[in-house]
Amino acid sequence: MFENGNMVNRFLNYWRSSGHQRIGYLYGRYEVYDGVPLGIRAVVAAIYEPPQETSRDSVKLTLPDPHEALIEDLAKRLNIQRLGWIFTDLLPNENQIDGGGTVLHYRGNVVC
Secondary structure, rough: OOOOOOHHHHHHHHHHHHHOOOOOEEEEEEEEEEEOEEEEEEEEEEOOOOOEOOOOOOOEEOOOOHHHHHHHHHHOOOOOEOOOOOOOOEEEEEOOOOOOOOEEEOOOOOOO
16 A cells, blocks of 8 residues: 555656656555454555666666665664565557557566
């Protein structure tokens, strides 16, 4: 669950404006979720986009990340942790006659 849906839109705006794919780390916390027995859910509070080389159909993380220690220290102070990651994997459908905003689903070429 995202605390604020706008954070996903901000993340996607890079793809929308450049056409390049992007990777981000999800930071947040786990909490009890009463919707299912013994439920736990991840609540995402932030997306951190580490240094990366991007293109239309691939992403390569640039290691080492010079900000990693600072980000982890800040997360600890905010009582959140790295929960996972998010990445774009869509290409605009250039065959769409009316420019209707559809996308092609693309999987692969994520290099970590």
